[in-house]
Amino acid sequence: MNAQTRISLLVAACLFGLAACNQPPATDTAATPAATPATETPPVETTAPATEAPAATAPAATTPAAGDKPAAVVTDCKTEIEGSDAMQYNVGSITVPASCTSFTITLKHTGTMPAAAMGxxxxxxxxxDMQAVAADGMGAGAAAMYVKPGDTRVIAHSDVVGGGQSTSVSFDVARIKDGGPYEFFCSFPGHSAIMKGTIAVG
Known part of the structure; x- marks a missing residue:
């Protein structure tokens, strides 16, 4: 091999080496995706809608029945009963002694309200006859003491009184000896439904 050939091979080898050196390094085209940290979705809390407790209902006011009240105390063919601002008599029954020919009931209003409001x-x-007598009495008005004038169904009646006042009524006992039962009641409008009691000869 002559010198010229050696120089040509050497030059070729250098050129090949330079070409190899100038090539960009091989890169992996398969990019590894960046790891994405898993994100937890916070749990959604579901709260039941608040429900209001039902309003407490006050117990209905109870009115003692006439049978739950004591009997009137009778002395010397007379008795005293009371009426109050609570629209109540204090007794539920009156027993008139058979020995009496005349009997007197005194009503004392223990309240404070005037007759026009709570007579x-x-x-x-x-x-x-009680309901019809009370209805007709309401129609007769306060001037008639809530008793229809000349009502033959009425055995006896007192005046209407207000708080702190008293009134009395006397009647012939023979009128309630037969044909009963009989009742005593307040004829002020709306009162007779609960303000009543029995009266009999015993």
Whole structure:
């Protein structure tokens, strides 16, 4: 091999080496995706809608029935009963001694309200007539003491009184000996439904 050939091979080898050196390094085209940290979705809390407790209901006011009240105390063919601002008599029954020919009931209003607002009286009639007597009395008005003038169904009746006042009524006992049962009641409008009691000869 002559010198010229050696130089040509050497030059070729250098050129090949330089070409190899100038090549960019091989890169992996398969990019590894960056690891994405898993994100937890916070749990959604579901809260049941608040429900209001039902409003407490006050117990209905109870009115003692006439049978739950004591009997009136009778002395010397007379008795005293009371009416109050609570629209109540204090007794549920009156027993008239058979020995009496005349009997007197005194009504004392123990309240403070005036007669126009919470007046009370005592009316005596047959139990079967009470509602009709009270209805007709309401129509008669305050000037008539809530008793229809000339009502033959009425055995006896007192005046209407207000708080702190008293009134009395007397009647012939023979009128309630037969044909009963009889009741005493207040004929002020709306009162007779609960303000009543029995009256009989015993």
């Amino acid at each position: 009370h009286n005592v009316v005596i009639s047959k139990a079967a």
